[in-house]
Amino acid sequence: MAAVAPRSGDTSAMSIGYDTQRVTTADNVGISFRVAGLATRISAALIDAVILACILVVTTVLILAVADAAAGSSGSGSLMVFSLASYLLAAAWLLIAVLYFTVAQAVSSGRTPGKAAMGLRVIRVDGATASLGEYLLRSIALVVDVAVGVGPVLMFFHPQSRRLGDLLAGTVVVRERTPVTLQAVTAPAPVYLRSLDPGPAIDGLSHLGEHELAAVRTFLSRPGLRPDQRTDLAGRLTGPLLDRMQLPPSAPERMWPPELLLERLYVQLAPRLGAWERVPVLGLDLRGGWGPAPPPSTQ
Numbered sequence: 001m002a003a004v005a006p007r008s009g010d011t012s013a014m015s016i017g018y019d020t021q022r023v024t025t026a027d028n029v030g031i032s033f034r035v036a037g038l039a040t041r042i043s044a045a046l047i048d049a050v051i052l053a054c055i056l057v058v059t060t061v062l063i064l065a066v067a068d069a070a071a072g073s074s075g076s077g078s079l080m081v082f083s084l085a086s087y088l089l090a091a092a093w094l095l096i097a098v099l100y101f102t103v104a105q106a107v108s109s110g111r112t113p114g115k116a117a118m119g120l121r122v123i124r125v126d127g128a129t130a131s132l133g134e135y136l137l138r139s140i141a142l143v144v145d146v147a148v149g150v151g152p153v154l155m156f157f158h159p160q161s162r163r164l165g166d167l168l169a170g171t172v173v174v175r176e177r178t179p180v181t182l183q184a185v186t187a188p189a190p191v192y193l194r195s196l197d198p199g200p201a202i203d204g205l206s207h208l209g210e211h212e213l214a215a216v217r218t219f220l221s222r223p224g225l226r227p228d229q230r231t232d233l234a235g236r237l238t239g240p241l242l243d244r245m246q247l248p249p250s251a252p253e254r255m256w257p258p259e260l261l262l263e264r265l266y267v268q269l270a271p272r273l274g275a276w277e278r279v280p281v282l283g284l285d286l287r288g289g290w291g292p293a294p295p296p297s298t299q
Contacts, residue, residue, distance in 0.1 A: 033123070033127070038152075043118050044120055047113060047114030051114070052100050055096060056097075063089050064085065066085075067082055100112075102132070102139040109121065121174055122138070122171050122173050122174075124171055135169075137165065138165035144164060145164050151164060154167070160172050190282050191266065192223040193281060194263065195263065197264075198267040199260075199268075202264065204245030213270060213275060216241075217270075219233060220262065234259045234262055235258045238258040238261050
């Protein structure tokens with residue numbers, strides 16, 4: 001997620017919500033981001049813990065191997081060798097843990113392997129990228145967070161799930177924004193249908209083509225219209241379509257409500273023109289939500 005840092009010397013105004021934080025700089029530049037929750041942060045920490053444990057196991061094996069060789073050559077001083085090795089091992093564990101989180105975040109703009117896997121990132125509370133010193137402070141404080149157990153408690157009660165290291169370093173863990181792809185930008189808008197029932201076969205479909213289907217699809221892809229707007233627009237759209245289909249005045253299709261006619265037209269015409277698979281169709285399911293609609297059954 002791109003961050004915009006305020007200019008040096010500027011004071012930024014910060015407003016905080018339950019899971020969203022917004023920063024307004026002195027230049028009136030607004031920055032908003034979603035704060036990572038406790039569950040995703042713990043999941044990221046578990047991934048990092050597995051990676052770190054593998055590194056520590058290798059380190060432990062190497063130090064013990066060196067200590068064993070030194071003890072074998074020193075004879076009576078083996079107890080002192082292993083005692084020094086235990087202190088060296090504890091210091092190595094602490095140093096490796098601090099370096100792991102500091103270096104990983106510094107070289108990847110606030111992402112450890114665990115955070116990257118969960119789509120998380122560490123930034124400053126003003127929206128800027130954290131510095132090396134702030135990453136180091138977070139990593140050192142992590143030892144206290146884990147050893148004393150204060151980290152999960154603070155994250156549970158803090159509105160932005162910040163632990164001791166975040167509070168000391170002035171950082172917050174946020175969710176990465178999903179990158180916008182060309183496919184997502186150019187993808188057609190989904191069609192919303194209240195019913196997938198195609199109804200009886202409609203005469204005159206052979207007189208309609210891609211142009212008419214696009215007009216119907218545009219109407220059905222706008223669920224936010226007010227009821228009066230939908231009724232008026234549907235009525236204006238169905239008149240020319242019925243005339244183009246050359247239906248007689250007594251045709252039953254002319255008696256259908258305009259919106260129902262447009263939905264049945266789309267359900268029957270789209271498969272004929274091969275457009276059903278190209279445009280996502282959302283149908284209203286029994287739970288009251290919109291879900292992907294299956295292809296209509298042929299009669």
